[in-house]
Amino acid sequence: MKTLTKRGRPRKFDEEQTLDLIMQVFWQHGYSATSLDQIAEATGLNRPSLYAAFGTKKDMFLKSIERFADRMEAHLRDAGSRATGVNARMKDIMAAAVDLYTGKSDLTGAAHGCLAISTLPSEALQDSDFQLALGNVLLRMDTGFARLILRESKGAVREAHAKEIAQHLALVLHGLSIRARAGENPEKLKRLSSSAVDRLISAQASALSDDDRHP
Amino acid sequence: MKTLTKRGRPRKFDEEQTLDLIMQVFWQHGYSATSLDQIAEATGLNRPSLYAAFGTKKDMFLKSIERFADRMEAHLRDAGSRATGVNARMKDIMAAAVDLYTGKSDLTGAAHGCLAISTLPSEALQDSDFQLALGNVLLRMDTGFARLILRESKGAVREAHAKEIAQHLALVLHGLSIRARAGENPEKLKRLSSSAVDRLISAQASALSDDDRHP
DNA sequence: TTCATTTTTTACCGTTTCGCACAAAAAGTT
DNA sequence: AACTTTTTGTGCGAAACGGTAAAAAATGAA
Numbered sequence: 001m002k003t004l005t006k007r008g009r010p011r012k013f014d015e016e017q018t019l020d021l022i023m024q025v026f027w028q029h030g031y032s033a034t035s036l037d038q039i040a041e042a043t044g045l046n047r048p049s050l051y052a053a054f055g056t057k058k059d060m061f062l063k064s065i066e067r068f069a070d071r072m073e074a075h076l077r078d079a080g081s082r083a084t085g086v087n088a089r090m091k092d093i094m095a096a097a098v099d100l101y102t103g104k105s106d107l108t109g110a111a112h113g114c115l116a117i118s119t120l121p122s123e124a125l126q127d128s129d130f131q132l133a134l135g136n137v138l139l140r141m142d143t144g145f146a147r148l149i150l151r152e153s154k155g156a157v158r159e160a161h162a163k164e165i166a167q168h169l170a171l172v173l174h175g176l177s178i179r180a181r182a183g184e185n186p187e188k189l190k191r192l193s194s195s196a197v198d199r200l201i202s203a204q205a206s207a208l209s210d211d212d213r214h215p
Numbered sequence: 216m217k218t219l220t221k222r223g224r225p226r227k228f229d230e231e232q233t234l235d236l237i238m239q240v241f242w243q244h245g246y247s248a249t250s251l252d253q254i255a256e257a258t259g260l261n262r263p264s265l266y267a268a269f270g271t272k273k274d275m276f277l278k279s280i281e282r283f284a285d286r287m288e289a290h291l292r293d294a295g296s297r298a299t300g301v302n303a304r305m306k307d308i309m310a311a312a313v314d315l316y317t318g319k320s321d322l323t324g325a326a327h328g329c330l331a332i333s334t335l336p337s338e339a340l341q342d343s344d345f346q347l348a349l350g351n352v353l354l355r356m357d358t359g360f361a362r363l364i365l366r367e368s369k370g371a372v373r374e375a376h377a378k379e380i381a382q383h384l385a386l387v388l389h390g391l392s393i394r395a396r397a398g399e400n401p402e403k404l405k406r407l408s409s410s411a412v413d414r415l416i417s418a419q420a421s422a423l424s425d426d427d428r429h430p
Numbered sequence: 431t432t433c434a435t436t437t438t439t440t441a442c443c444g445t446t447t448c449g450c451a452c453a454a455a456a457a458g459t460t
Numbered sequence: 461a462a463c464t465t466t467t468t469g470t471g472c473g474a475a476a477c478g479g480t481a482a483a484a485a486a487t488g489a490a
Contacts, residue, residue: 008466009456030337032247121333121396122245134397171390181336182349196383223436224486
């Protein structure tokens with residue numbers, strides 16, 4: 001049994017929601033352009049407290065990325081669990097992603113694009129940990145989409161084929177993030193994602209989800 | 216008539232190829248993580264000379280972006296001028312982009328992705344000039360692709376439709392840049408781009424280029 | 431040679447950066 | 461009340477940052 005009541009001076013901040021604040025600073029300014037003073041001001045803490053709780057600036061950034069990836073996956077998984085059929089599910093997922101990218105989600109209130117796609121690439125070549133983190137985000141997206149396609153097609157689509165479609169969808173999603181970061185209109189991005197899903201999935205319609213659409 | 220022979224001490228560097236070197240430093244490290252000392256070392260010049268010739272760090276970066284966009288457009292335009300039919304042309308363009316992104320082009324020797332897509336997004340929210348530059352790059356890509364589709368379809372595709380397809384292709388292209396920056400395999404990326412083009416364009420095959428494929 | 435002009439070079443300025451001592455403060459424990 | 465433990469606040473310090481002033485060097489013109 002560990003101690004239930006801690007010994008020393010109590011913290012005046014919640015670690016989880018402080019990490020949320022840290023994440024938002026990185027989300028807005030990227031890694032290199034973010035200073036610890038900015039983070040200190042945004043969280044109301046001073047640098048030694050931050051360092052004690054989260055480690056170095058790099059540690060904070062990687063923890064923010066992982067946290068973002070978790071939130072993002074939950075957000076999209078939730079959005080993709082209502083409609084029926086790959087096409088409709090993917091449209092919902094893309095629309096939810098655009099909401100998140102353009103600040104209509106609860107994660108942040110501004111049009112920041114995807115934290116990982118917006119901030120990791122510029123750092124990826126000077127620190128292999130960042131490049132690896134970026135690769136992990138991509139892989140997570142690929143496998144998530146591929147699983148959705150495989151599960152929904154009930155064996156009508158081979159695994160290699162599903163992986164390919166999943167990567168096509170991921171390519172489009174990351175392109176959407178770039179455009180959101182450039183300040184493009186949310187509704188326009190949603191229309192764009194919807195038509196892209198139609199083109200990328202409807203070609204496989206006969207093999208995928210005719211059952212769902214003509215029950 | 217202006218003076219043909221300049222008056223003062225002659226420069227010991229060529230402005231054009233020096234800007235190429237500057238561009239490569241930004242391409243590798245991004246904007247914020249690049250220091251003027253790094254640029255000075257890469258070019259063999261010292262900071263005052265750089266400042267006199269190219270202005271501030273921000274000026275150098277924006278000039279690098281514009282230069283890259285010009286080079287990129289020429290590179291892709293050239294690649295898309297050999298085959299016949301939208302599908303084949305777009306595949307060639309995508310393959311040429313992957314070559315450029317993975318260091319097989321003459322512009323650089325390493326897998327850096329797209330300079331604009333890799334480095335501008337992380338800075339776009341703190342400086343509206345950077346966000347504007349990003350938007351310009353996207354617009355240039357969109358209109359370039361749309362023009363190719365319109366020209367190749369000979370009136371069989373309405374302009375709004377062509378714009379939409381062009382944006383789909385641009386979304387995919389930017390996704391490819393992210394993946395190149397993450398270090399993914401060039402051949403894998405080319406296969407991915409080829410199948411994506413097939414899916415995005417073959418749906419319009421009857422309206423687009425049946426003539427070209429069944430002459 | 432002497433002067434005017436332009437570039438290079440050296441050196442510096444004020445700021446900001448990140449990480450970390452060090453001591454004060456706030457709690458539980460004895 | 462005295463001690464232990466943990467966090468907070470102040471502040472340092474060595475380095476890096478972007479930008480520029482001032483001097484030295486290299487050319488053409490007079």
